[in-house]
Amino acid sequence: MVVMKFGAAAVSDASRINDLVRVVRHAVDEGQALIVVCTAMPEVTNLLIGAARAAARGNLATAEQARRALWQRHRTLAERLVADEWERETLYQSWADLLKSFDRIVRALATLGEHSPRSSDAIAAIGERFIGLLLAVALRRAGVAAQLIDGAELIVTDDHFGNARPLPEETAKRARARLLPLAQSRIVPVVTGYIGATRQHLTTTLGRGGGDYSATLIAAALDADEVVLWTDVAGILTADPKLAPEARTLPELSYLEAAEIATLGAEVLHPRTLTPLAHRNIPLHIRNLAQPDMPGTRVVAEPCISSDTARTIISAPAISLIEIAMSPLAAAELGWAPELAVRVLAELTNCGIEVLTFAQSFSERSLLLAVRTADVEYAYERIETCLLPERENQALRTISLRSPVALVAVLSAPGSAYLAPRALASLARVQATVLAMVHGNASHHLSFIVPEEEMGSVVRALHRDLMMG
């Protein structure tokens, strides 16, 4: 049994979906038992969560725009992929039902004037459901017996909305009961990733990028032979090949090395992806959908290749920086209060905003936070509310924004010397504007925030100076 996960990059347009269908059909023709896990089209999750936040502010025009964009983007795909008019109409009917639930949530949020991670999850799940319906139709048209299964039916979670924790035993029981009979009948389940549900059947999500985690949870439940994450690059490389074309694929990584990469604060791998696999020794394979014959990256318990191959530069655009600075007088009197950082971080976590990285400057009495640009407006509002007392007693100097920025993280081999000075020399060579820097405890990990327009030159310089040796 193989679990194949197709992320946003694999459903970005009709030709990618045709590649996806070919890969699945080929595996089925080879007699492989398959589970497909899918996630929403690029930017759709941001669009849906943005619609919920806008509705709660009474901005129904933005919610309406998101609704139209959702419909239009999927409809364009259906027109290219589903030739049969009757099948297309049936698909549109199912999408219309999903839009009715979108409308119900938006109306409720607008009436109440507030929203929560719970309502965000309910609306975000619609993105995976939209594309899942289309993929099941596209696969059936190509002769693959496919059936859509909602992730909420399989993955039982706690009620930590926005970043729910799965309950492994109940999930395994449900997944086996629902998926194994389909596999035995040679039907390919198309599971909507990222989504789970509480025991009370309330929809939850596994955190942004959680589709990878859905795939590995299902693989662990079924004791699968392998998980394949199909994306738009040839595995994990020494840098993003879209920025540094000379980047090399890392052929093999250990679970530990891959987990380290997953926690670098970008979305190449969801941080919790590896845990279900490492416990059962199930290999993970990351491959390029556009080049299905290329080997990609394999993650296994004991890689044949030495561990210093784990060196990589991970980069992620579309990030914003929020800087909270205290007034010098208040700071002189009160000192920098870590309690303030704790309050801000707790506020953001409670309202479902993921802080990608943060740094405190004790000398400047300031706190820097990096969040996705899609979250920044809402994060700013929440911080303003949370720090109202400091605003009123003039302890707060400013809350300022810098956007768009990029996160660039360097992971070198454990024990490699002088990572920070070498990386900084490299950034100096291209006159990079370093807006923030976080040094990992293990000293072989370093992250920088740079203006987004400098991301390419920074990645290329770091790659040339640190990865080519």
Ligand SMILES: Nc1ncnc2c1ncn2[C@@H]1O[C@H](COP(=O)(O)OP(=O)(O)O)[C@@H](O)[C@H]1O
């Ligand atoms: N070192 C790297 N190796 C591979 N991909 C990288 C690297 N750094 C950044 N990336 C980016 O990560 C993307 C894959 O992650 P993601 O967008 O979450 O994929 P998916 O949509 O398939 O889940 C690639 O398209 C690439 O642009």
Ligand SMILES: N[C@@H](CC(=O)OP(=O)(O)O)C(=O)O
């Ligand atoms: N659609 C969700 C879940 C996900 O896993 O997406 P992707 O497979 O594109 O990382 C998100 O944007 O967070």
